[in-house]
Structures are given as C-alpha cells and as structure tokens.
Amino acid sequence: xxxxxxxxxxxxxxxxxxxxxxxxxxxxxxxxxxxxxxxxxxxxxxxxxxxxxxxxxxxxxxxxxxxxxxxxxxxxxxxxxxxxxxxxxxxxxxxxxxxxxxxxxxxxxxxxxxxxxxxxxxxxxxxxxxxxxxxxxxxxxxxxxxxxxxxxxxxxxxxxxxxxxxxxxxxxxxxxxxxxxxxxxxxxxxxxxxxxxxxxxxxxxxxxxxxxxxxxxxxxxxxxxxxxxxxxxxxxxxxxxxxxxxxxxxxxxxxxxxxxxxxxxxxxxxxxxxxxxxxxxxxxxxxxxxxxxxxxxxxxxxxxxxxxxxxxxx
Amino acid sequence: xxxxxxxxxxxxxxxxxxxxxxxxxxxxxxxxxxxxxxxxxxxxxxxxxxxxxxxxxxxxxxxxxxxxxxxxxxxxxxxxxxxxxxxxxxxxxxxxxxxxxxxxxxxxxxxxxxxxxxxxxxxxxxxxxxxxxxxxxxxxxxxxxxxxxxxxxxxxxxxxxxxxxxxxxxxxxxxxxxxxxxxxxxxxxxxxxxxxxxxxxxxxxxxxxxxxxxxxxxxxxxxxxxxxxxxxxxxxxxxxxxxxxxxxxxxxxxxxxxxxxxxxxxxxxxxxxxxxxxxxxxxxxxxxxxxxxxxxxxxxxxxxxxxxxxxxxxxxxxxxxxxxxxxxxxx
Numbered sequence: 001x002x003x004x005x006x007x008x009x010x011x012x013x014x015x016x017x018x019x020x021x022x023x024x025x026x027x028x029x030x031x032x033x034x035x036x037x038x039x040x041x042x043x044x045x046x047x048x049x050x051x052x053x054x055x056x057x058x059x060x061x062x063x064x065x066x067x068x069x070x071x072x073x074x075x076x077x078x079x080x081x082x083x084x085x086x087x088x089x090x091x092x093x094x095x096x097x098x099x100x101x102x103x104x105x106x107x108x109x110x111x112x113x114x115x116x117x118x119x120x121x122x123x124x125x126x127x128x129x130x131x132x133x134x135x136x137x138x139x140x141x142x143x144x145x146x147x148x149x150x151x152x153x154x155x156x157x158x159x160x161x162x163x164x165x166x167x168x169x170x171x172x173x174x175x176x177x178x179x180x181x182x183x184x185x186x187x188x189x190x191x192x193x194x195x196x197x198x199x200x201x202x203x204x205x206x207x208x209x210x211x212x213x214x215x216x217x218x219x220x221x222x223x224x225x226x227x228x229x230x231x232x233x234x235x236x237x238x239x240x241x242x243x244x245x246x247x248x249x250x251x252x253x254x255x256x257x258x259x260x261x262x263x264x265x266x267x268x269x270x271x272x273x274x275x276x277x278x279x280x281x282x283x284x285x286x287x288x289x290x291x292x293x294x295x296x297x298x299x300x301x302x303x304x305x306x307x308x309x310x311x312x313x314x
Numbered sequence: 315x316x317x318x319x320x321x322x323x324x325x326x327x328x329x330x331x332x333x334x335x336x337x338x339x340x341x342x343x344x345x346x347x348x349x350x351x352x353x354x355x356x357x358x359x360x361x362x363x364x365x366x367x368x369x370x371x372x373x374x375x376x377x378x379x380x381x382x383x384x385x386x387x388x389x390x391x392x393x394x395x396x397x398x399x400x401x402x403x404x405x406x407x408x409x410x411x412x413x414x415x416x417x418x419x420x421x422x423x424x425x426x427x428x429x430x431x432x433x434x435x436x437x438x439x440x441x442x443x444x445x446x447x448x449x450x451x452x453x454x455x456x457x458x459x460x461x462x463x464x465x466x467x468x469x470x471x472x473x474x475x476x477x478x479x480x481x482x483x484x485x486x487x488x489x490x491x492x493x494x495x496x497x498x499x500x501x502x503x504x505x506x507x508x509x510x511x512x513x514x515x516x517x518x519x520x521x522x523x524x525x526x527x528x529x530x531x532x533x534x535x536x537x538x539x540x541x542x543x544x545x546x547x548x549x550x551x552x553x554x555x556x557x558x559x560x561x562x563x564x565x566x567x568x569x570x571x572x573x574x575x576x577x578x579x580x581x582x583x584x585x586x587x588x589x590x591x592x593x594x595x596x597x598x599x600x601x602x603x604x605x606x607x608x609x610x611x612x613x614x615x616x617x618x619x620x621x622x623x624x625x626x627x628x629x630x631x632x633x634x635x636x637x638x639x640x641x642x643x644x645x
Contacts, residue, residue, distance in 0.1 A: 203411060206370075211402035211406075214398075217432075
C-alpha cells in the first residue's frame with residue numbers, strides 16, 4: 001500500500017498524460033486549436049472585470065457623444081474603443097466580454113438543468129422499464145414535438161407579461177436558464193435511456209443484483225458511471241445549442257435586457273443600425289458567437305470520435 | 315435437514331400472445347457442503363434455475379408456483395427486504411464471463427468494499443483488510459495492489475478469481491456458479507475449478523455448478539441433475555450417471571463427448587435440436603429426438619422414477635436396459 005501511494009499526484013498526472021484521450025488529443029490539431037480558443041474565450045470572460053476598460057452595466061459611464069464610433073482601425077475610430085461603440089456610446093469590447101460571460105453562464109447552467117432532469121428521467125425510464133418507461137418517454141416525445149424556441153417564446157412572453165418587464169429583466173438570467181433547461185431535457189433523457197438499456201443487460205448489473213444492492217445504488221453507482229461517455233458528448237453539443245437558443249431569444253427581444261446584454265442582445269441591438277453603416281455593433285459579437293459555438297461543436301465532435309471508436313467517421 | 319430444498323418450482327415467461335413455461339416443476343434437495351451439478355443444453359433452464367433460487371427472475375419471467383426453501387425460509391415467497399439478507403450474503407452467485415461481471419469503472423477494491431459494506435457495518439479500512447484476506451485465499455499475488463486496479467488491467471483468469479473472492483467475501487453457505495469457466499481458456503479452466511472445489515471443501519460451502527461440460531461435473535460434484543426443456547430428466551449421484559446413464563438423452567450427451575470417439579471417427583451427436591419453449595411437444599419433451607420413442611412417449615409425460623441408483627423420467631427405461639444388455643451380450 002505504502003509504496004503504491006508514495007507519489008499519487010505524479011502517477012495520476014502521468015496516467016492522464018498517457019491515457020487514450022490525451023493521446024488522441026495531442027494528435028488532433030483541430031481539437032487542440034478548439035480547446036485553446038475555447039479556453040481563451042472562457043478565461044477572458046472569467047476575468048472580464050479586469051480586462052474590460054469600461055463597465056458596460058454602468059450607464060453613467062456612457063457618453064452619448066461617443067455613440068456609434070467605429071472600431072479603432074477604421075477611419076474615425078478612437079483608441080479608447082478597440083471595437084468601437086454601440087448606439088448608446090457603450091464600449092463594444094467591454095460589452096462583448098461581459099456578454100460572452102452571460103452567454104456562457106446561461107449555456108452551461110441551462111445544460112446543467114437539462115442534464116439533471118434528463119439523466120434522472122432517462123435513468124429511471126431505462127432501469128425501471130415497462131409502463132414508467134413508456135410514460136416518461138411519451139412525455140419526452142410530447143416535449144420534443146414542440147420546438148425549443150416555440151416553448152421558450154411562449155413561456156418567456158407569458159412571464160414577461162406576468163412579472164412586468166422590470167422584474168423580468170432582473171431575473172432574466174434565471175428564467176432563461178430554466179426555460180432552455182426544461183425545453184431540451186428529452187435529448188438527455190433519450191440518450192441516457194438508450195445507454196442504460198444497453199448497460200442494464202450486462203452481467204455486472206446481474207452481479208450487483210445478486211449481491212442485493214438496491215435499485216438506486218445500482219442506477220447511480222453502477223450504471224450511470226458506465227453511461228457517462230455519451231453524456232459527455234451530448235453535453236458539449238447541448239452547451240452550443242443552449243448558447244444559440246439564448247442568442248436567438250435575446251435577438252427576438254425575449255432574452256437578456258439591453259442593460260445586461262448577452263451576445264444575442266448585442267447582435268440584436270446593433271441590427272437596427274446595420275443599414276446606417278454601423279456594421280460592427282452586430283458583426284463583431286456575431287463573429288464571437290460563431291467562433292464560440294464552432295469551437296464547442298468541434299470539441300464535441302472530437303470527443304465523440306474518441307469515446308465512440310465504433311462510430312463510422314463520415 | 316437439507317440446506318436448500320426446491321419443490322415443484324415453475325417459472326413462466328409472459329410473451330406477447332402466450333405464456334411459455336421455462337421451468338416445469340423442478341424439485342431437488344441440497345445438503346450443507348454438498349456439491350451438485352446441473353447439466354443440459356443451452357435453453358434447458360439451467361441458468362433460470364439459478365436465478366429462480368435467488369428469486370431474481372426479471373420480467374417478463376416470473377415464478378408461477380413452487381417453493382425454494384433455504385434454511386427454513388421460502389425464497390420464492392418472501393419480501394424483497396428479507397431476500398436482501400440472503401442474496402450475496404448467504405447465497406452467492408458466480409457468472410459465466412469474468413470480462414463483464416465486474417463493473418468496468420470501479421476498482422477491484424471499491425467493488426469489494428462496497429459489497430462488504432452493503433451487508434456488514436464495517437469501516438473502509440476493515441473492509442479492505444477482509445478483501446485482501448479473501449484475495450489471498452484465491453491465490454491472487456500482491457492483493458494490496460490489486461485493490462487499486464481496474465478490471466481491464468487484469469487477465470481473465472485473475473478476474474474470475476477475484477469474482478470468486480467477491481462471492482466468498484460474506485462467507486455464504488451456498489454458491490451458485492453459472493458456467494464459471496466457459497469464457498476462459500482450457501488451462502485456466504482447470505485451475506479455477508480446482509480452486510472452487512478447494513474453497514468449497516475447506517469452508518464447507520454448498521455448490522450448485524451449472525454447466526454443459528460433463529467432464530467438469532464428474533470432477534467437481536457429488537450429485538448431478540440433467541435438465542431438458544425445463545424439466546429434470548435424470549438425477550442421482552454423479553458417478554452413477556456418468557458411468558451408467560439411464561435416460562436416452564443423458565446417454566446421448568455422454569456419447570457425444572469427444573473422448574468417446576476414436577480419432578478419425580465422426581463425433582456422435584443427438585439428432586435435432588431442443589424444442590423452443592413455445593413449441594414443446596406433448597408427452598415426453600425428448601420424444602422427437604429419441605430412438606426409443608413409442609406411442610406412450612408422445613402422449614404422456616414421464617414421471618421421475620427410481621431406477622437403480624438414479625431417478626429417471628423415461629417410460630422406456632426397462633426396455634432400453636434390456637436392449638443394451640442384449641446388445642452387450644451379442645457384442
């Protein structure tokens with residue numbers, strides 16, 4: 001025992017370095033670049049308060065005279081505002097940093113909600129089977145037959161009307177997380193159920209039943225860890241989807257308020273000015289959004305290839 | 315009193331449009347420390363018997379009637395809660411394929427500690443100590459290191475040893491081994507069987523060995539049940555059955571052993587296949603494949619009757635014996 005655990009930190013790091021995933025990662029330039037870009041975006045949003053020259057939430061700092069200034073490299077641009085300003089004179093660079101932060105938070109939290117709901121429901125449906133399974137999966141079918149955006153739009157419109165836009169704007173972040181989370185749980189539930197059905201037939205589950213482990217323990221401790229790889233894969237894709245959903249809703253004016261813009265609301269706020277020549281207000285956050293979603297999807301693709309070697313690479 | 319006593323056990327499977335009978339009135343007794351083999355073709359109901367003893371038949375199967383008396387408790391009609399004190403704890407089960415019986419994402423140590431803690435209130439440290447002791451009992455080298463390893467880091471034979479160690483963790487009185495060596499290669503098979511035999515003898519554990527390998531049965535067990543299409547067709551002391559099989563099916567099984575054939579000769583086989591559970595012929599289930607079939611075999615199901623040292627379910631045992639005797643005399 002003692003000679004084994006002399007240097008657990010190092011062996012663990014070494015193990016990770018030599019693992020399959022790490023190897024395939026080192027051999028895959030697309031994955032490396034994607035992760036690098038993703039980390040860059042994630043870290044810069046994490047340190048947004050340090051990096052941003054202005055506070056985009058503090059309206060007292062805006063000067064209407066600075067409005068619609070082009071990016072610094074364009075004619076008429078000012079060095080203070082690297083990416084220019086929006087219609088209110090808000091520094092676009094700061095707004096993008098904070099906006100990406102909001103988008104990422106909503107994306108990740110919404111996926112956490114989806115995962116919580118979907119994994120629980122999928123596990124129960126797959127393990128218990130029978131009527132419970134049929135009921136839960138029909139529920140998922142019903143949920144899936146409404147498009148995410150439709151559900152979200154109806155729900156957000158109702159809650160906006162219900163709470164008034166003041167309160168709504170205050171809690172927009174939570175409401176968005178919950179709406180996007182609830183609207184997309186069947187994706188998880190279906191994937192988890194399918195894996196659970198496959199895992200359930202394996203002998204280690206029989207062995208666990210023979211050892212008199214309860215169903216809850218078998219589900220959580222034995223089946224769930226064995227179903228984790230499809231959950232990983234779907235999670236990356238779902239984060240990208242959730243970010244897009246949030247951006248779409250914000251673009252439609254049902255998401256984050258302009259006072260606390262996300263990438264979607266920034267794009268939306270610039271859209272009115274795009275024909276007056278102020279292309280940057282829409283385009284730059286748009287590019288950030290596309291890059292963010294793209295790298296997440298590329299990472300997801302790579303992860304799927306690694307975790308699912310049997311999958312045909314088309 | 316016997317440790318395990320199975321009486322008229324009937325297990326059925328509810329299919330979409332009909333209910334098929336997988337076990338049709340199985341009865342046997344097993345004494346403390348006794349080792350019994352269950353042999354038969356695939357689909358004869360051997361594994362289902364194993365699961366039925368633990369009342370672990372999962373849907374669409376169910377125990378229709380009968381009793382499984384284990385130490386005074388009827389496992390076929392007991393609450394799940396009471397069954398939990400039996401499963402794993404007093405009756406352990408070993409499965410066919412050691413590659414998939416261990417959970418691939420947990421270390422050996424985690425799985426052993428979890429098993430112990432599920433049944434006994436033990437600290438992690440104490441549980442690990444017991445685990446190491448049991449691993450030593452099954453001749454695992456460097457057991458402390460094994461606890462940290464994952465199943466995929468170990469060979470098949472090693473894994474089956476670990477599975478046996480897990481089965482022994484809680485000192486059960488009965489081990490049900492469901493084809494424990496089918497997935498292993500031949501040299502390791504012998505090792506594992508020897509180990510199992512040694513552990514059963516030294517700990518006075520009863521064993522039900524489910525297999526289709528008559529050679530293994532003859533080395534390992536004192537008594538044998540031969541099953542066919544969900545029924546026991548012959549039972550008795552292993553030596554008697556191997557040396558002088560009474561039922562035509564058992565005779566066919568023994569004739570089919572490669573050792574019974576001279577080099578260059580075609581292997582003997584029993585013609586036909588076992589009937590599907592949904593299409594068991596009336597009368598004796600073996601009648602379409604049997605060379606001794608008479609009209610009565612097609613209409614009446616034979617009862618188990620004592621013939622010499624064994625019990626046989628066959629109408630034509632007497633005539634068959636006469637035939638073999640005359641055959642031997644003329645030969």
